[in-house]
Amino acid sequence: MTAQILDGKATAAAIKSELATRVAALKAKGVQPGLGTLLVGDDPGSRWYVNGKHRDCAQVGIASIQRELPETATQEEIEAVVRELNEDPACTGYIVQLPLPKGIDANRVLELMDPAKDADGLHPMSLGRLVLGIEGPLPCTPYGIVQLLRRHEVEIKGAHVVVVGRGITIGRPMPLVLTRKSENATVTQCHTGTRDLSSHLKQADIIVAAAGVPHIIKPEDVKPGAAVLDVGVSRDEAGKIVGDVHPGVAEVAGWVAPNPGGVGPMTRAQLLVNVVEAAERAAG
């Protein structure tokens, strides 16, 4: 192993400690930030993520509002809870845990959220703001990745970043974040329609692997010294995470974000940042 570690656990812990101070300052002004979550169904992974989000809230002093519906919930039942969270004054920001069960129109649910309470940065209004360069909540995993790189002093400005995947939470918004003036990266987005993935990867200074295909990033495709962030989550028969990045990549890359322990904790930390920033904006 030659690569240095992009340590998401330690970086997220540092961010949470900074946030605890900001939450204390808000409380001193009489403002109590509260994160709401809506979990639909029984997926153990989603439940683990949601529980983790509430554990994080408790650590930094953010209040928790937990809403759950069964796997069989209808579109109307889900939308009714979204309307309740929109109206609940204790809930200053919230998320709908994705994915939603089959047959549910997730876009309709996201559109119904009050954009002022969008803690995930995934509301169409928030994504539109990102495109237009207007301040607002940023999608948690993409901005968590930017913070992870910055805090390890990996140069983003001018870097050629290859993003593999185009899902709603990571792949689609990642280039929007990286090509802002403040990041100034050059981005190539690869996906299932890409003809020669290997040729693109070989040119990357930074690779963000969010395809959900085990070990799709192989050592021979990585430029020596590149930073490689593994965001893919597949599971083996024992339920253990298998990432998108082959373990041999650590012999070639300059930096690797392990999986687990890399981008995941940063996703959770960025969610708290969004909740605190929204409360700070509301408090003027």
Ligand SMILES: Nc1nc2c(c(=O)[nH]1)N[C@@H](CN(C=O)c1ccc(C(=O)N[C@@H](CCC(=O)O)C(=O)O)cc1)CN2
């Ligand atoms: N509404 C949203 N839904 C989903 C998002 C999101 O940002 N908003 N992202 C993912 C899941 N996710 C957060 O919700 C998430 C994924 C991973 C982690 C994490 O800390 N992972 C650990 C490993 C956990 C394990 O062993 O399974 C790690 O990487 O160290 C946190 C949050 C999809 N849905």
